[in-house]
Amino acid sequence: MAKIRYDAIVIGSGITGGWAAKELTERGLRVLMLERGRAVEHGRDYTTEHATPYNFKFRLLGDKLRYARDYGVQSSSTFFNEATEHFFVNDRLNPYSHDPQKPFTWIRGHQLGGRSLMWGRQSYRMAPLNFQENAQDGHGCDWPIRYEDLAPWYSHVEKFIGVSGSAIRHPMSPDGEFQPAMPMNIVERGFAERAAKLFADRPVTMSRLANLTQPLNGRAPCHYCQYCERGCSVGAYFSTQSGTLPAARATGRLTVATDSIVHSIIYDERKNRARGVRVIDANTKATREYEAKLVVLCASAFESVRILLNSATPRFPDGLANSSGTLGRYIMDHAASNLVTTQVDGPAVPNYSGGRPGPLHIPRFRNVHERRSDYVRGYQYNGAAFPLGWQRGMQAEGIGASFKHSLQRPGPWQLILVAQCEALPRAENHIRLDTHLKDAWGIPALHIDMTWGANEAAMGKEATATAVEMLEACGYKNVGVVPLPVVPGSAIHEMGGARMGKDPRTSVLNAFNQTHDIPNLFVTDGAAMSSSSSANPSLTYMALTARACAHAVEALKRRDI
Amino acid sequence: MQRREFLRRVSMACALAVAYRDGQAWAMDPGRGPIGASPGQSAALTEAQMSLVSALAEGILPATDTPGAIDAGVPSFIGLLFSEWFTPQEQLDFQRGLEQIDEQSRSLQRSTFVACPAQQQFAMLEQWDREAAVARQAHAAPTFFGRFKSLAVLAYYTSEVAQNEELKLQFGAGQDTPEGPVVMPPPFPI
Incomplete structure (x- = not known):
């Protein structure tokens, strides 16, 4: 031919x-x-695209036995579930190897x-x-x-x-051509306002997202259904x-x-x-x-x-x-820090089926105007505030009518921060x-x-400690740290x-x-x-x-x- | 590693997907080896076992002014998971767990759980729930009842009945309200 x-x-x-x-x-x-x-x-x-959990045979748990055989790596991704599995590779057909002591998650x-x-x-x-x-x-x-x-x-x-986002005139997060940013919720606004008074070098701002807030070239703005990774037929994300x-x-x-x-x-x-x-x-x-x-x-x-x-x-x-x-x-x-989390006061809200498709963003502020001795380069934070859903009932004490009633509405609000750390080329x-x-x-x-190397370890440790300090300085109580054992590739x-x-x-x-x-x-x-x-x-x-x-x-x- | 604790906390704090997939306690027994398909998965719970599953689930999430676990089809979904989702070892563990429920019921009330009056059932459920909470707090292996309850909660709140009639889910995120949009976890890959 x-x-x-x-x-x-x-x-x-x-x-x-x-x-x-x-x-x-x-x-x-x-x-x-x-x-x-x-x-x-x-x-x-x-x-x-907009299927509800009960539209799926296993309610989004997926076919565990088949996943174990075919999606051993892919199923570790937070984006992978019964609604998205068809967009991920079959690990059995597409293998790769690594030293058992050096795991790598390739999604x-x-x-x-x-x-x-x-x-x-x-x-x-x-x-x-x-x-x-x-x-x-x-x-x-x-x-x-x-x-x-x-x-x-x-x-x-x-x-x-x-790209929806805010111009912030920050040396480590240059401004671009933005559509209006998505809004923060009331708890996030409170955090941003408190932080602004204390930390001028690290504005709490909305993530810059390739999700539209205005129509563009025949594509519709985001409707906050939260299921981007299933595909969006109105093209609200790029x-x-x-x-x-x-x-x-x-x-x-x-x-x-x-x-x-x-x-x-x-x-x-x-x-x-x-x-x-x-x-x-x-x-x-x-x-x-x-x-x-x-x-x-x-x-x-x-x-x-x-x-x-x-x-x-x-x-x-x-x-x-x-x-x-x-x-x-x-x-x-x-690499990443640990997850820093605290329970905060927030309003009573209804149960929503959707969500905002992006987190908060705090640009890098370390090793910009000063030089640290413990590591080079820096990290940026993502964060979010959200009310806990019915899932809290899977681990909470209680049975019967009062237990059921307690889960009928969203629970207490949670505020989280986690750092994304630069990794050195080695x-x-x-x-x-x-x-x-x-x-x-x-x-x-x-x-x-x-x-990961020593620089990533030192940076993650410092980023965790700084996130705790920031939340405590903002007046939040009972700030906790959840270990986040991030395997290379997981980001x-x-x-x-x-x-x-x-x-x-x-x-x-x-x-x-x-x-x-x-x-x-x-x-x-x-x-x-x-x-x-x-x-x-x-x-x-x-x-x-x-x-x-x-x-x-x-x-x-x-x-x- | 503190993977169990991590998953527990994340499922509480921020990861819907993780809660769905991993946070449900059943598959999280770290003592097990790799899971894999093998004969026996088509096994089904017996009628008597399904009756017990129904009674336990309805006791945890009863019909009130809104539908309960049975109305929401919780027993049949748990039956489906038993037949097509559990590993053979998990099937054995689940059946053994149901047997133990009745053994304890006979010991405490001289009757199978299903045959006990509602008040006695409630007292036993409360006791088992406390034991499950103690195990969680001690970071010990989850009890059978603790695992069962996690499954029942997941099965109930992901049902059509509960999503529409109990949770009364509203489309969107509340982005146009004064409170602003909620962020459904996970808000970003971590």
Whole structure:
């Protein structure tokens, strides 16, 4: 069969794959988007969207016995349940390995739209300092870009995806293009007001969310049903399906191939170019090849690295575009503090079926104007205040009519804080191909080797203590700490492995996410991250992708790649 | 590790999903090995066992001016979990737990639990509930009754009857009220 040659192949259809497809097609390229999972049509395939617990056979508990067999890792995610299981990978078919003493939780979604369908939606810019700290403290390699390079692309992305949030003029949480923020509830307002009088450097503000509060491009504002991760047929939160995919399709230049697992990149050694990709059909296991002038990896941080590692050639025996030897190294996730919680006075409210889809946000305030001796970098807090629901009855004392009556209305309010901690890029944290384990399609599985370091431990400890101090200073009593044993990967912010850098000898990608080694090969997902900052990373991935694609198209026009 | 305590606290404090999946006590016995499918799952509770399940559940969540556990279908949902959700070991434990209920009932009241008058049933439920609370406070293994009660609470409040007639759930989060939107846990991945 004659091979169809595209201008560009985008590998992956998640939050960056969608952006790559949109930017490249809108700039005139004919694009093939490859997705290893099934097709998911916006609206029609959100089959559980507003279903109530009693609509599910096991009332959202899910099929425990099947989960034990097929979803041993995925079912540990707070997003995974009987209403969302179809958006998560089958762990039995998609194995990975790790040392028993070094657990790693790898949460994945193999379908059109990837994890953009069930992501957390918090959208923060990295701050100018985040791009400088690698050079300042020597951890990781210097980012080849600075905040000013990415700022216009952050704006570009924010305007399109729709981010609700507040401008706060904080050095560690740069303002962007915001729709009005979602409101705080009365207890959260009280906390924010008390904190503002005591802690000028750490405003208690609403999370910046890729959930709309105003209509945008035919998408409706959020209706607070709370079930974002089941898919939203009115497009109130940004996903590939609600935003980038329709935009790319509207150009008439996009071809989407689902059930297409990329085995490896085809490399033309004579021209030193990526010529295309080898694909395995997910259903028939038949193989086929596609060719293009440009290949953009957006398969998710670890999957993109896995494809490069599995594309070794005589010239690149340790993985394609890996002349630096850093491919697979310096992987990161976000660590966490313990959960700090207190019971607070709050109003009597009815039982609601929904909820606000995002928490409070307190930007990073440590190691900004001062230098701590116990750790470098910093953390940001999430928080929330909410009344306890009927679930409290599962552990509370009481039986009979009075017990039932006590659960009829929401219980006491709870206020919680938890820190998201920056993790340092360290060479020993790495992924590599497992020499024995293969997935259901015969492709070598990943071996993940990652642990938290002393810096993350010290930061988490201090963040816990500071959260307690803040709540107590605000006048709250009986502040408690709940241990939060966070396994690496649990934040679902795994990143790094093909870091950006100025020096081809110590990094995989240049300032435009282009591999140093192969001019027409780009990696624009989380693999590119040179440091993690403490910010939820998806907005940065999208901005990097849009910027890289604009550069790639210009370079193609100039015949530079 | 303090995983049990962590899950208990989180289920109380902030994680609806975790409460659904893990916070319910039944599957949280840390003494068990990995669970897996095996023959025997199609086993069903006997009629007598279902009667006891009904009596226990209705005693915990009785019909008042709103429907009780039986009206809400709690026994049949627990029966479904027994047949299709419990591991074989959990099935054995559950059946043994029901036997112990009747053994204790005979010892205390010289009658099976179902055959006891409502007042005697209530007294026994109160006693077992206190024992379950003591075990929780001591971070000891949950008692059978403690686990059963967790299941009954979950089965009741996730039922159509309880969601609509007992909790009277209102759509949305109260975002347009002076109190502002409630945040249904988990508000963010942790």
